[in-house]
Amino acid sequence: MTNCLGNKGKSGPLLTVHCKSKEDDLGVHNLAVNKNYHFKFQTNIWRSTLFFCSFKWNTQVKRFDIFDGLRDIDECHYQCNWTIKVDGACRLGEKIACFPWK
Numbered sequence: 001m002t003n004c005l006g007n008k009g010k011s012g013p014l015l016t017v018h019c020k021s022k023e024d025d026l027g028v029h030n031l032a033v034n035k036n037y038h039f040k041f042q043t044n045i046w047r048s049t050l051f052f053c054s055f056k057w058n059t060q061v062k063r064f065d066i067f068d069g070l071r072d073i074d075e076c077h078y079q080c081n082w083t084i085k086v087d088g089a090c091r092l093g094e095k096i097a098c099f100p101w102k
Contacts, residue, residue: 006033019053
């Protein structure tokens with residue numbers, strides 16, 4: 001996940017990210033603009049792996065499922081790269097797909 005909340009990639013707000021699954025709490029991470037946070041995990045055989053995150057900046061608090069096995073497993077293969085923007089999250093790869101906040 002990369003903080004892309006800045007104005008044309010320059011200055012912008014600090015992004016606070018907190019991700020969890022049913023089994024794991026990955027803690028709170030603060031990202032300056034253009035900085036990233038990553039974590040590793042293995043998906044289950046049922047394609048039901050889910051990691052959900054909260055994203056906070058300025059007075060905004062947003063939520064998004066950063067990995068949903070049914071949605072992402074075929075697109076991400078071994079790695080998912082996301083940009084976090086004011087209006088939602090975009091998954092990068094062969095096909096760029098942007099999603100609104102929950």
